[in-house]
């Protein structure tokens with residue numbers, strides 16, 4: 176089985192690469208081959224069984240020639256994770272549409288011309304929803320994005336549904352909750368602070384909190400998110416019964432609960448490292464996202480979720496200290 180990950184050098188891409196290797200038996204016991212693509216050189220995980228072939232490609236998938244070359248590698252499963260994330264897509268309109276919409280459409284076109292019908296798994300976001308929405312988002316909630324990023328994800332979701340309906344790909348869009356705790360440094364996502372307020376205090380550093388403490392968020396740990404991405408690759412198309420978009424399970428957590436989880440791990444003094452500094456741009460984007468979901472479809476398809484915020488923090492500490 177040949178798996179291609181576009182956006183492989185990113186936070187989710189790197190974890191997904193490892194998860195695919197770990198889940199090798201479920202994916203394809205013998206002939207697993209991975210093609211890791213990113214505009215930044217993707218790194219090969221170390222100590223991998225020599226029976227697994229890994230090639231890395233440093234390339235911009237929004238370039239037409241590159242898109243054709245990648246499509247012609249005819250992977251069985253393509254994960255499309257590459258994106259200009261929410262904060263940057265909002266501040267740089269042209270860049271967001273070029274990378275998130277035009278490039279994705281061009282890539283889908285290149286795949287269509289190969290006549291290979293790969294599984295195409297796309298990482299979308301709860302940013303496809305915006306107010307007004309019902310208190311609990313169900314699988315049937317209409318899409319009403321209130322950011323450029325959310326609009327761009329919505330457009331690609333629809334393209335994937337139509338290309339799937341036409342039999343050009345076997346598309347599956349997974350709407351990921353916000354991923355917390357993101358390791359490393361903050362990125363350009365408007366929701367980046369949700370990780371910073373945990374990660375930075377635990378490292379003895381200050382973090383800016385740009386929204387009120389009673390705000391809530393729909394989150395998932397990186398570990399559970401990549402398990403769900405692999406589960407999507409394993410799912411038999413018949414089980415999907417025509418579904419091409421799924422809201423992944425997550426947990427609802429308030430900022431206050433996140434701060435409590437940090438304090439319960441590292442002590443009261445850590446609360447002083449979280450500095451309240453209102454930011455309207457971030458507040459307008461992140462607080463327009465829903466935080467409560469009924470993910471019946473995902474649960475029936477055996478997608479999984481974290482148990483609580485404390486276990487997410489514990490998992491982060493275990494992996495990164």
Ligand SMILES: NC(=O)c1ccc[n+]([C@@H]2O[C@H](COP(=O)([O-])OP(=O)(O)OC[C@H]3O[C@@H](n4cnc5c(N)ncnc54)[C@H](O)[C@@H]3O)[C@@H](O)[C@H]2O)c1
Nearest residue numbers: 182184185186187213214235236256257258298351353354
């Ligand atoms: N992290 C989250 O909280 C979250 C939540 C919902 C959805 N998502 C989606 O999941 C995906 C992965 O998220 P992430 O947190 O790993 O983001 P990330 O920014 O860490 O990774 C994205 C990767 O895409 C690459 N990329 C961007 N443009 C490219 C191009 N033109 N050609 C090749 N590579 C390109 C980047 O270099 C980066 O390595 C994104 O599509 C994001 O929108 C993430």
